[in-house]
Amino acid sequence: MREVARLVGLDSMNLWIDTARDSLVEAIGGVDLVFMNDTELRMLTGEGNLMRATREVMGMGPRAVVAKQGEHGAALFTAEGYFALPAYPLETVPDPTGAGDSFAGGFLGYLASQGEGAGEDDSLLRRAMAYGSTLASFNVEEFGTERVQRLTREEIEERFEGFRRMTAFEALPTT
Numbered sequence: 001m002r003e004v005a006r007l008v009g010l011d012s013m014n015l016w017i018d019t020a021r022d023s024l025v026e027a028i029g030g031v032d033l034v035f036m037n038d039t040e041l042r043m044l045t046g047e048g049n050l051m052r053a054t055r056e057v058m059g060m061g062p063r064a065v066v067a068k069q070g071e072h073g074a075a076l077f078t079a080e081g082y083f084a085l086p087a088y089p090l091e092t093v094p095d096p097t098g099a100g101d102s103f104a105g106g107f108l109g110y111l112a113s114q115g116e117g118a119g120e121d122d123s124l125l126r127r128a129m130a131y132g133s134t135l136a137s138f139n140v141e142e143f144g145t146e147r148v149q150r151l152t153r154e155e156i157e158e159r160f161e162g163f164r165r166m167t168a169f170e171a172l173p174t175t
Helices: 014-019 021-028 038-045 050-058 099-113 122-139 153-167
Strands: 009-011 033-037 064-068 074-078 081-085
Touching: 009 099, 014 021, 014 038, 021 038, 033 038, 033 099, 038 050, 038 064, 050 064, 050 074, 064 099, 074 122, 081 122, 099 122, 122 153
Parallel strands: 009 033, 033 064
Antiparallel strands: 064 074, 074 081
16 A cells, blocks of 8 residues: 555554454554544553553554544644644534544644645644644534534634644743
């Protein structure tokens, strides 16, 4: 699969850990990027510490692991380091169903738009995290895909920019 694909991602769940663990581990060995929630990463590895669990999964083959953490955001783990973002803050969440899938879709869609080698650049992976969170925030605003069906590129970019501003800060001199 890697011979024809620029980037291969896998988003798994507890069912496959419980029923087809060996096949899942084999599949993880053939991808560049793994998405799982933090509980699933711990379940797969038997490791209680998230940092160690993600390192163990990276040892299976992928270059990067994204730990989805629901309303708390997501964390990106690569050989170069660690990066985390909160979920985009919303006052009401009528239907969280599909938020993780929307996150992964926004993440991978952004990388696909960046061309060859995008999955190898940590700065692009970090920006993909923000696009994933932005898309997930729209998904949870209404039931099912109702909100996403009306979504415009302008709305995505506006929310992304707001998210970027609320998660950025300047270093201050220590003296």
